Amino acid sequence: MGFEIFDIEIGIDIFDIDLLHILVLMGVGMCAGFINAIAFGGSMLTVPFLIFLIPKIPTIPSVTDETVLANGTNRVAILLQNLSAILGYKRKGFSNFRHAITLAIPAVVGASIGAxxxxxxxxxxFKPILAIVMVTMLLLTFFNPTEWLYKRINPSGGQYRIITSIALFFVGMYGGFIQIGTGLLIITALRILDGEDLVITNAHKVFIVFFYTIIALGVFLSKGQVDWVLGLTLAVGTSTGAWIGSHMAVKMGDKWIKVVLVIAVVASVTKLLWDTIMGNG
Incomplete structure (x- = not known):
């Protein structure tokens, strides 16, 4: 079953994936959404899991490159998760949409290239690149990156706008390419250059990610590199996890999140590098 938007065919068949896969994927999505809500790095769980899951679904052709399909499919969950966050900020009274959209423009341009x-x-x-990125982002979680976020350069006038636009262009390019850890990069750039408090900075972040993900998802869709069943299933999980995480400001949660990320990243990186060495995929 499927339908078309313009020249892009979107096929959705709920029988492409069995109940166990759905439940496990939703569970991984919940963990990722929870982690994203109170820290960063949720895509370090979702992208590798999609890479491992896709070859196990019989209706997906064996010639499909699971890494590219996973990279594109993950954008569905990212898009809906950030839309949910935008609505949440709107309910809390954040209304500086014009500035957020202005910040998003260079990121959108960069993301189109990266995608x-x-x-x-x-x-x-892609697999060794993903492994390197995951290890790098994992290490950042142990160096307390929030300490950098209180440093500000905040150049004035046109200098500020040019530097910020250049920074967001390259962050957007990276996000369009791989997504993992983009939230941290955006928050760091905006805190250093924009000088807003962390609440407003985080609100800008979800706007930027939402808008550039629309473009990135469109690029992956145009290449047929999105599985809607997996993407929407993952989105349900990430949205649920994000809601739970946003209501649990528990400091002790930071420690076990790091443990979960270490286990997941070590296992995923080992598998990714093994596949690369053995020539699988």
Missing amino acids: VIGTETPGQA
């Missing part, structure tokens, strides 16, 4: 690169990167090259 094209992502769709053209073969799995055999």
Whole structure:
């Protein structure tokens, strides 16, 4: 079953995936959404899991590059999760949409380029890149990156706008390519250059990610590199986890989140590098 939007065919068949896969994927999504709500790095769980899950679904052709499909499919959950966050900020009275959209423009341009690169990167090259990114982002969680967020350069006038736009362009390019850890990069850039408090900065972050993800998702869709059943299933999980996380400001949660990320990243990186060495994918 499927339908078309413009020239993009969108196929949705709920029988493409069995109940166990749905439940496990939703569970992974909940963990990722929870982590994203109180820290960062949820995509370090979702992208590798999608890479491992896709070959196990019989209706997905074996010739499909699971790494590219996982990279594109993850954008569905990212889009809906950030839309939910935008609505949440709106309910809390955040209304500086004009400035947020202005910040998003260079990121959108960068993301369109990054997404094209992502769709053209073969799995055999993408897997080691993903492994390196995951290890790097994992290490950042142990160096308390929030300490950097209180440092401000905040240059004035046109200098500020140019530097901020350049920074967000490259962050957007990275986000369009791989997404993992983009939230931290955006928050860091905005705190250093924009100088707003963390609440407003985080609100700007979800706007930026939402808008550039629309473009990135469109690029992956145009290449047929999105599985809607997996993406929407994951989105249900991430949205639920984000809601739970947003209502649990528990300091002790930071420690076990790091433990979960370490286990997941070590296992995922090992599998990704093994596949690369053995030539699988």
